[in-house]
Structure formats: C-alpha cells, structure tokens
Amino acid sequence: DQQVKQNSPSLSVQEGRISILNCDYTNSMFDYFLWYKKYPAEGPTFLISISSIKDKNEDGRFTVFLNKSAKHLSLHIVPSQPGDSAVYFCAASSRSSNTGKLIFGQGTTLQVKP
Amino acid sequence: NAGVTQTPKFQVLKTGQSMTLQCAQDMNHEYMSWYRQDPGMGLRLIHYSVGAGITDQGEVPNGYNVSRSTTEDFPLRLLSAAPSQTSVYFCASSSIGLAGGGEQYFGPGTRLTVT
Numbered sequence: 001d002q003q004v005k006q007n008s009p010s011l012s013v014q015e016g017r018i019s020i021l022n023c024d025y026t027n028s029m030f031d032y033f034l035w036y037k038k039y040p041a042e043g044p045t046f047l048i049s050i051s052s053i054k055d056k057n058e059d060g061r062f063t064v065f066l067n068k069s070a071k072h073l074s075l076h077i078v079p080s081q082p083g084d085s086a087v088y089f090c091a092a093s094s095r096s097s098n099t100g101k102l103i104f105g106q107g108t109t110l111q112v113k114p
Numbered sequence: 115n116a117g118v119t120q121t122p123k124f125q126v127l128k129t130g131q132s133m134t135l136q137c138a139q140d141m142n143h144e145y146m147s148w149y150r151q152d153p154g155m156g157l158r159l160i161h162y163s164v165g166a167g168i169t170d171q172g173e174v175p176n177g178y179n180v181s182r183s184t185t186e187d188f189p190l191r192l193l194s195a196a197p198s199q200t201s202v203y204f205c206a207s208s209s210i211g212l213a214g215g216g217e218q219y220f221g222p223g224t225r226l227t228v229t
Contacts (some may be wrong), residue, residue, distance in 0.1 A: 006156070009154070022144060034217065036220075041222075041223075042222060043118070043204050043206075043220030043222050043223055044157070044204070044220045045220070046217040046218070046219075049217065067128070069175075069176050082117070089156060091157075100144070100145030100147075100162070100164060100208050100209075100210035100218075101145075101147070101159065101162055101172070102218060103159070103173075104149070104156045104157040104158070104159075105156050106154060106155060106156035107157075109155050
C-alpha cells in the first residue's frame with residue numbers, strides 16, 4: 001500500500017519555463033510534507049517543506065502547494081534551470097507521532113532542457 | 115561537521131554472505147534511519163531508530179538487522195545476502211519532535227550488488 005505516490009516518473013521542461021511536480025498521499029495522519037532533490041551518485045538533499053496548517057510555502061524559485069482536502073501537494077519551480085535536472089522525491093510524516101519517520105514517494109525525474 | 119557518513123561506497127557480495135553497512139552522524143541527531151532505493155520504487159524505509167537503544171522496523175525490514183548502541187552510529191547488517199538486496203542504501207538522520215522539522219540529512223549512499 002503506497003501511502004505517498006508520485007504518478008509521473010519523468011518530466012521534461014524548457015529552461016525558463018515552470019516545472020510542476022505532483023504528489024498524492026492517502027494517510028490522513030500526515031501533517032508535514034517535504035520535497036527532496038537527488039543528483040546521481042549522491043544522497044537526497046532537503047529542498048522545501050510545508051506544514052498541514054499552511055497551503056503554500058515559498059523559498060526563492062521553489063513553491064510548494066498543499067491541498068489537504070484532495071490529499072495532494074505540488075512543487076513549482078519558476079523559472080526552471082538546467083541545474084534543476086534531478087530526481088525529486090516528496091515525503092510525508094506525522095510529526096505528532098514524534099518518531100521522525102518519513103514515507104517517500106517513488107520520485108519524478110525532472111529534465112530541464114537548455 | 116562531516117554530516118552523515120557511510121562506508122563502504124561500493125560492495126559486491128555473493129549470495130549467502132553477510133556484511134555490515136556503517137553509518138555515522140556528528141550532528142547529535144536522535145533519529146536515524148536506513149532506506150533502500152530501487153528503480154521505480156523510490157526510497158523505502160528499512161529500519162529506524164529514535165535514540166540509542168531504540169530501533170523499529172520500517173516498510174521493508176526482512177533480511178536486515180540494526181542496533182543503536184550510541185547516538186552517532188547506526189549500522190545495518192545483512193545476515194545472508196540475497197540478489198533481491200541489490201540496491202543503493204542510504205542512511206539518514208534528523209532531530210525529531212515538533213521543533214525538529216523532520217528534515218533528514220542523507221549520507222552519500224552505498225551501492226550493493228549481490229551475485
């Protein structure tokens with residue numbers, strides 16, 4: 001039972017345009033959501049997060065939107081740059097459980113073409 | 115700070131062999147975890163620990179053992195390697211609790227091949 005799903009394995013966009021990566025979750029207990037970025041042969045690195053009390057969080061070119069009723073979140077990258085080409089994982093946790101445990105999606109490979 | 119370190123970077127095992135993947139962190143994080151990354155499967159949690167002496171199973175614990183004798187170290191043991199354990203393994207750590215944020219710091223990974 002996949003609790004966090006990224007249904008698009010890959011996405012290709014032109015440099016300067018918007019990249020939108022999507023993620024769906026099923027567990028209502030999740031109250032904190034994160035996006036990680038991963039380059040080949042490296043470990044994932046934290047990108048941006050959002051708490052369930054918010055519906056938007058912005059950090060520079062990266063914005064995460066959360067729609068709790070739809071159990072859906074998305075990551076917007078504007079403008080996209082070739083250096084953004086990587087695998088993006090969304091992850092969810094239940095912070096109230098106080099375990100620190102994260103459940104990850106399958107990942108979406110983003111290619112930004114110059 | 116070195117962050118999260120993992121050794122070895124690469125390993126080839128024969129079926130039935132055992133080995134230990136090492137993980138250490140120098141950030142005094144309570145939470146540590148092991149994931150495996152397989153194509154199309156994302157990152158799946160193997161085992162995790164919320165502090166020294168406390169471990170618990172994740173999504174795919176079978177075939178793996180862990181222990182947490184110190185805050186810094188969280189080794190992952192493969193008892194009898196199988197080809198299905200061919201994967202890239204990542205160790206991660208974070209502070210926990212509502213103030214912790216949940217952002218996990220990952221090591222560089224260990225690429226394991228079981229023949």
